[in-house]
Amino acid sequence: MKKQIGVLTSGGDCPGLNAAIRGVVRAGQESFRMHFVGFRDGFRGLVQDRTLELTPLALSGILAHGGTILGTSRDKPHKMPIGSKVRDMTDAVVETYHRHHLDALVCIGGGGTQKNALRLKNEGLNVVTLPKTIDNDVAMTDVTFGFDTALNIVTEAIDRLHSTAISHHRIIVVEVMGHRAGWLALGAGIAGGADVILIPEIPYAVEVVAKAIRRRTRAGKTFSIVVVAEGAMSQTEAATIADLVAAKDKTRRKSEKKAASVELDQFHQAHVNHTMELTHRLEELTGLESRLTILGHLQRGGAPSAGDRVLATRLATGCAGLLSQETYGIMVAARGEGVEPVSLDEVAGRKKLVPLDHHWVQSARHVGVCLGDQL
Ligand code: F6P
Numbered sequence: 001m002k003k004q005i006g007v008l009t010s011g012g013d014c015p016g017l018n019a020a021i022r023g024v025v026r027a028g029q030e031s032f033r034m035h036f037v038g039f040r041d042g043f044r045g046l047v048q049d050r051t052l053e054l055t056p057l058a059l060s061g062i063l064a065h066g067g068t069i070l071g072t073s074r075d076k077p078h079k080m081p082i083g084s085k086v087r088d089m090t091d092a093v094v095e096t097y098h099r100h101h102l103d104a105l106v107c108i109g110g111g112g113t114q115k116n117a118l119r120l121k122n123e124g125l126n127v128v129t130l131p132k133t134i135d136n137d138v139a140m141t142d143v144t145f146g147f148d149t150a151l152n153i154v155t156e157a158i159d160r161l162h163s164t165a166i167s168h169h170r171i172i173v174v175e176v177m178g179h180r181a182g183w184l185a186l187g188a189g190i191a192g193g194a195d196v197i198l199i200p201e202i203p204y205a206v207e208v209v210a211k212a213i214r215r216r217t218r219a220g221k222t223f224s225i226v227v228v229a230e231g232a233m234s235q236t237e238a239a240t241i242a243d244l245v246a247a248k249d250k251t252r253r254k255s256e257k258k259a260a261s262v263e264l265d266q267f268h269q270a271h272v273n274h275t276m277e278l279t280h281r282l283e284e285l286t287g288l289e290s291r292l293t294i295l296g297h298l299q300r301g302g303a304p305s306a307g308d309r310v311l312a313t314r315l316a317t318g319c320a321g322l323l324s325q326e327t328y329g330i331m332v333a334a335r336g337e338g339v340e341p342v343s344l345d346e347v348a349g350r351k352k353l354v355p356l357d358h359h360w361v362q363s364a365r366h367v368g369v370c371l372g373d374q375l
Contacts (some may be wrong), residue, residue, distance in 0.1 A: 003103045003324060007054065009068040010042035010075075010109040010116065014146025015304035016312040017068035019152050020108050022059045023316025024130075024323075029056070032324040035319050037100055042073040042109075045115060047080060047092045063309060066110075066302045076116050090123060097125055098279040104323055108132055110144070113349060114331060118348040126328035129344065130315050134300055137181035139350035140342045141333035145315065146339065148307040150299045151175070157295055158192025158225060169222035169288040171213060171282050175275040177299050178229045182354045184299070185229035189369065190360060195224045196370045200231035201354045202361075203238035204372025206278065210285035212370035217288070226282070228275050232372075237274075241267060315339055 028034035110133035134150035182199025189197035248260035318339030
């Protein structure tokens with residue numbers, strides 16, 4: 001009997017998703033005689049039973065394309081906006097799974113997808129995930145696909161911003177995605193020769209950043225490039241967050257926990273404009289004209305790099321092999337040169353942040369980059 005496999009992509013898109021869809025389906029069809037059905041727009045397509053037949057023709061020519069032929073969404077099966085209400089649609093997911101007589105469901109996604117997949121595993125479905133995101137913050141995998149492409153895009157942007165910063169003798173602040181992790185800002189900041197790199201894992205003091213820039217001015221360098229991760233925060237903001245999290249963890253009352261969560265969310269929402277405030281503050285403190293560039297969704301668009309095409313294909317073909325062995329309830333992780341199944345219980349709900357002693361952090365400091373905590 002041919003195995004019947006469902007495939008979906010979920011969460012923010014990233015380059016390499018089509019390479020992964022192609023990899024798992026081609027390997028499954030050609031090496032293991034599997035049959036595939038794609039679900040559109042993440043878990044919403046599974047709830048609504050909207051499908052795309054993954055024929056060889058549908059896969060032709062997609063390897064080099066960004067985005068995802070399946071479409072994606074950030075919908076969660078257990079909390080899905082339906083009309084004006086948010087409903088638990090897990091039963092509908094389970095029904096669609098059985099209606100298609102699926103032997104397994106492949107969910108290609110980031111941290112949120114791993115959590116949703118674990119919930120479905122706990123409902124008795126055979127689930128296998130692949131780790132993608134430009135943030136590179138999925139636990140238990142060396143790397144995620146999408147990251148390498150974004151690293152190249154941000155590096156090229158920093159290269160371009162250098163010439164205008166030099167001509168105008170300005171500070172250019174570049175805001176980089178990454179959610180609560182600093183991998184993208186740190187990697188691209190090093191590759192692009194940034195003078196200051198601010199990441200969430202290392203809370204900064206704006207005075208330290210200003211001092212580093214003034215020191216450059218004294219050395220005759222009349223411009224500075226400051227790369228800031230969207231999740232970076234000052235030492236004061238980090239202390240406020242730590243207090244809110246501690247208050248949330250301490251209380252046993254449901255209502256107080258909820259209130260603390262709301263306060264935390266409000267804090268994070270208010271933090272969205274922090275790079276604009278930082279840019280103004282640096283202008284005040286250094287007397288240098290300052291400008292902000294927010295790279296935004298440019299970082300997720302366009303063709304995947306060669307590295308991401310290879311990584312996505314490696315993980316996806318490894319996935320097909322694991323499906324054929326009926327190894328379920330796992331994420332296919334990149335480990336060294338190969339792939340490795342890791343239990344979803346070990347992945348879901350965990351984030352891979354930049355360790356403070358990571359060699360990228362050390363290298364940045366060695367080449368004189370200010371990380372905002374010390375000169
Ligand atoms: O997870 C990828 C990511 O691009 C993050 O870096 C960013 O915080 C987020 O998605 C943006 O999400 P959206 O595309 O939903 O605005």
